[in-house]
Amino acid sequence: MKKHNFNAGPSILPREVIEDTAKAILDFNGSGLSLMEISHRAKDFQPVVDEAEALFKELLNIPEGYSVLFLGGGASLEFCMVPYNFLEKKAAYLNTGTWAKKAMKEAKGLGEVVEVASSADANFSFIPKDYTVPADADYFHITTNNTIFGTELKEDLNSPVPMVADMSSDIFSRPIDVSKYICIYGGAQKNLAPAGVTFVIVKNDALGKMSRYIPTMLNYQTHVESGSMFNTPPVVPIYSALLTLRWIKAQGGVKAMESRAIEKADLLYAEIDRNKLFVGTAAKEDRSRMNICFVMAPEYKELEADFLKFATEKGMIGIKGHRSVGGFRASCYNALPKESVQALIDCMQEFEKLH
Amino acid sequence: MKKHNFNAGPSILPREVIEDTAKAILDFNGSGLSLMEISHRAKDFQPVVDEAEALFKELLNIPEGYSVLFLGGGASLEFCMVPYNFLEKKAAYLNTGTWAKKAMKEAKGLGEVVEVASSADANFSFIPKDYTVPADADYFHITTNNTIFGTELKEDLNSPVPMVADMSSDIFSRPIDVSKYICIYGGAQKNLAPAGVTFVIVKNDALGKMSRYIPTMLNYQTHVESGSMFNTPPVVPIYSALLTLRWIKAQGGVKAMESRAIEKADLLYAEIDRNKLFVGTAAKEDRSRMNICFVMAPEYKELEADFLKFATEKGMIGIKGHRSVGGFRASCYNALPKESVQALIDCMQEFEKLH
Structure with a gap:
């Protein structure tokens, strides 16, 4: 896998x-x-x-x-x-x-x-x-x-x-x-x-x-x-x-890296904002393109461990949030392909359908 | 080679x-x-x-x-x-x-x-x-x-x-x-x-x-x-x-490493002491088993660059001495096989025959 x-x-x-x-x-x-x-x-x-x-x-x-x-x-x-x-x-x-x-x-x-x-x-x-x-x-x-x-x-x-x-x-x-x-x-x-x-x-x-x-x-x-x-x-x-x-x-240099980072971050934040199960933790204007942090929406809090298991089984690595914030953190550094962001979004959408 | x-x-x-x-x-x-x-x-x-x-x-x-x-x-x-x-x-x-x-x-x-x-x-x-x-x-x-x-x-x-x-x-x-x-x-x-x-x-x-x-x-x-x-x-x-x-x-642990180090060092120092072209630089009782330093004997000083070239051509790497000592340094760390020491000794003997 x-x-x-x-x-x-x-x-x-x-x-x-x-x-x-x-x-x-x-x-x-x-x-x-x-x-x-x-x-x-x-x-x-x-x-x-x-x-x-x-x-x-x-x-x-x-x-x-x-x-x-x-x-x-x-x-x-x-x-x-x-x-x-x-x-x-x-x-x-x-x-x-x-x-x-x-x-x-x-x-x-x-x-x-x-x-x-x-x-x-x-x-x-x-x-x-x-x-x-x-x-x-x-x-x-x-x-x-x-x-x-x-x-x-x-x-x-x-x-x-x-x-x-x-x-x-x-x-x-x-x-x-x-x-x-x-x-x-x-x-x-x-x-x-x-x-x-x-x-x-x-x-x-x-x-x-x-x-x-x-x-x-x-x-x-x-x-x-x-x-x-x-x-x-x-x-x-x-x-x-x-x-x-x-x-x-x-x-293409750092300009190209920036465009890719914006594209990946925009995709993932859009899904976090759209998906009823999740909410972002950082103020919108200060959101990092490198480390995208989100938690379960309050009414779905009990699903946190389930989603981590679900996503891990689908090949997502390292998405558990730091203990200071909890929830999830998707680090989207330069080398992460857009396909990986899409795969995570797919997970989030599938998981939403299940609940 | x-x-x-x-x-x-x-x-x-x-x-x-x-x-x-x-x-x-x-x-x-x-x-x-x-x-x-x-x-x-x-x-x-x-x-x-x-x-x-x-x-x-x-x-x-x-x-x-x-x-x-x-x-x-x-x-x-x-x-x-x-x-x-x-x-x-x-x-x-x-x-x-x-x-x-x-x-x-x-x-x-x-x-x-x-x-x-x-x-x-x-x-x-x-x-x-x-x-x-x-x-x-x-x-x-x-x-x-x-x-x-x-x-x-x-x-x-x-x-x-x-x-x-x-x-x-x-x-x-x-x-x-x-x-x-x-x-x-x-x-x-x-x-x-x-x-x-x-x-x-x-x-x-x-x-x-x-x-x-x-x-x-x-x-x-x-x-x-x-x-x-x-x-x-x-x-x-x-x-x-x-x-x-x-x-x-x-x-076999550090005891085995010590035996190997002694064996390799004894071989190389014996050749340095025997070969008329070379002399060791360190006092005999303090000679390192790890870094074996030697120079050309005074009467063969002009052959230093020739020997370095000769040995390098035969596959010896890193034997140029540090500038503070000059001459040659053969570092014989744990992972260096006895065969490499023998190869260097062969070089020294061949070079001696040429001169």
Whole structure:
């Protein structure tokens, strides 16, 4: 039976990325060696990092003066690297959910944090809009997509101070105006690669301004100066990332990814709004295109477990909602085909007919 | 032509580990999904982490009261995590080479560091033996194997204070008395897995004693309490690590690995000592079994490039020495078959006959 992978992350990747990674693991570039056992300093691997960096810059239209890094540790490590590198006195954070809170917690360990707004009282079902970012903040941190609560900032904000963004779960799903940010980071395990590599886009001239001691590995300058090769980088995940970047380019780039994301999200939200059994959990204007969260309508609440079983038997994978929201979450990352969204809609309609 | 992989790291892994990783990337456990796109919270993946942890404990005979962690970031990140978690006032370090120096540098950022001894003046060609570890140090840090200079501490030391060891490049090559250490860590990309996962063996009751603020991701307690699942772990490298651990067990465990390592190292060092063209660089009693460093004898110095070309043409990979030592380095990790060592010896003998 065909499986439809709605996992929230690690999550679906293009089939050719998977197959070409497996091939390189058996034999990398006809070298007679596995991708798993080549040196990161090998002549064959430097072009992988170089091309991945170049494609990042090309696909996201990154201006001059920025570096692209491929690191280990995950976005959770970035939560503390960001304040280490950019928080001298005060930082502003927009609290839109679990990941924003975690980012804020690490900043509080190193300086003053202003929470400019929060939707915690509404279980993060919307993105706050009316707030003021202090003009004397070192940066304004946002989480562009909230994987758990299914809300998303689908346009770049305006801010009186430079922005820092966690784009773990929506990078490459729309064009970004990178010039508004001094740092954009994310775990790669949604739209880019298997788990194990973290991308960082950092403005070079924003670095080197802190008065505090920064451990070498937490200092972005270390990695900028060594082209992500200060220590052994995660070779296999970086190679898979390169394959995904090539795939995005071949599909037409981030504009094409955005059109596909809008088309898939519109289809699924339309069914959620139409089907009497289900209701969406996020405010309509803030609905995420990446993580589509919905629950049973109050009068059908007792059918939740039944629908999960029904859909799972039809090949839907990973649609159980996060425990903070309950219900269901269909993650519709770049690599998820429209057919999978249609298959889920078919499930919802069949299930509706049964009840 | 058969390739002989003497890479210093990332480096050779057992062929079955490579092939079974490639299979799981195409289809993990018959799930219809790739290992690259399953959730780390999936029912199928928890047993991978659990079994890897259990095999670590079994193979290294780890006593009760220790945790085994699988993290991202590399041993270079551990260089700062160690002092964050264990250095309250003063730490002792044995300076045996590049990696020891890097570890010391990060500790100096957080407290007082006593370099108990150093072989820097002799280009780290031996491991210092006569020194005193201050009895009031919080810990004594050693680097058991020095990948670049080819020296190795092949037995556990005695120390008046708890030890911390970087075992990146010789873990699983001999039995260890883990009870002497509060922390043993290493990048996995030598004897264990592809690059991208870091192992940490940590004594639970040594944690939680620092007065300083520790960022969440740098705090070992975070990872102990969440069973390496605080954030998304590097799924693919962890799975490969599990396969290698199974392979080590099937080969007879670390005792068998040690016998093989001794046999291979003895063969190659015997040839280095016999062959008039070559000389070893490390003091005989400190010679590493993992990284065997040698240079041309002074009177044949001009043949260095010729031998590298000659050996490369015969399928030897990664034998160029690190620039700090020059000459050649044959890394003979667990997965390197004796046949590869023999092939290199054949090269050395053929080359000798030519000159």
